Amino acid sequence: MATDCQNCPLRTRPIFEPMTATEVAFMQGFKTGELEVEGGTTLMMEASNSPQLYTALSGMGLRYKTLLSGERQVINFVVPGDFIGLQAGVMQEMQHSVEATTDMKLCVFDRKRLWALFRDHPDRAYDLTWLAAVEEHLLGESLAILGHMSGLERIARAFVRLFDRGAAVGLTRGAEMPLPYRQQDLADALGLSVVHVNKMLKRLRQERAATWQNGRLIVHDRDKLCRIAQLETDRQPMTRPLI
């Protein structure tokens, strides 16, 4: 159980460092179980009030909002290590849905114990707030992407982000990583039409920058991708200060 929770972000000095013994001991108190779900399962529903919070241990998913028009806005992609349900924990209800795209294994927490966490483990509470701040940062970045970049740029940017994210949690193998989504999902995340996403993907392929097919992303030329994405080419790990 301890090892299963290695990727729980509810700790982490640098974000995905192994947990210390006390951290593990603590998590075992807060954790109430493990859950395995099939791809396609809806983990949390918009406007619902889930009694459980999760940490993704394996598999991938996505967070999205459903608009009045019936369209869908993908907020972001869920990778192992992500915390799911902070909103449900701290507000009355979720403001977006969370769906498992592939089969997933999850670490389950009891929402009701969240307050005890704040009372008895201020350091963990601090971590949680840190996570929320990171999330806020990422959303701000997404906003800038949607607000100012062209279709090609958005996709390049998304690929770099996803790849670096994947690398951080050990999902990559060389220049490759699993990316088990549909083109429609990416389109909904980037505010583009599937048709256009498809055409831009083709272009990235032709320019030998990146290929995304059969659920796998291959980054042929990271530098070129970064150039297109208007991104510095060096990765910046998301570390947390020691208070």
Added chain:
Amino acid sequence: MATDCQNCPLRTRPIFEPMTATEVAFMQGFKTGELEVEGGTTLMMEASNSPQLYTALSGMGLRYKTLLSGERQVINFVVPGDFIGLQAGVMQEMQHSVEATTDMKLCVFDRKRLWALFRDHPDRAYDLTWLAAVEEHLLGESLAILGHMSGLERIARAFVRLFDRGAAVGLTRGAEMPLPYRQQDLADALGLSVVHVNKMLKRLRQERAATWQNGRLIVHDRDKLCRIAQLETDRQPMTRPLI
């Protein structure tokens, strides 16, 4: 358990309710002073590590990111009651800048005391996390706006949100409220060009939905505005559960 977090100071029950006596007493411990700045002042700089955190008491401002291309993405608008600098507090550095648009009065906190806050006042820490979750929610909503709505719709939506926000903090007078920004600011927030914003504003004016001129927003017909914005017409205050 409900009693454990009865008095929640860092802000309020409905989001901008007056503070209770104990709340005030506490704030005076954490608070280190007050600050008045002129319009145009940069309060926090992207990538800086501000030693201070603020709560806006009066005046308005905006948060924005500067992109590599030199363009600007306005993340959101700052109104009285907003907390500024959570990222600086909890991460190493700010990921966006904050600028005072008008003269502002601010409540100043010492960043270094943040950890003490978590240790000694778990209920306050909880509030802070709640604020972060709300912010995350709002950003998710903005994302959906940029991803899926037309220019006219985006502006209508922005007006409704700003107006309701203003109403919550007592900025409105009848159907009017101060909105001391430039068209360029709104354009940068919504991912549109100034030219297009201007044309859509004209249309909203002609359709007698809303007028924004000389720094004042007038909502002529809230229902019509909501219809354009694809929004339920009733307001939903952002309240926090009592744990």
Added chain:
DNA sequence: CGATCGCTTGAGCTATCTCAACCGGCGTGG
């Protein structure tokens, strides 16, 4: 073996952008 789903490609349409000019108000300096 038909149906469904995701991907691909083409063709025309339009919302929005860029460029460019003009206007009024305001602050500054002569």
Added chain:
DNA sequence: CCACGCCGGTTGAGATAGCTCAAGCGATCG
């Protein structure tokens, strides 16, 4: 007190990125 420059707002015209519609294709599944 006037003249000038600057800033923000307004409007027109032409260009285009991205959209919608539509059709076809291969794989998977019951």
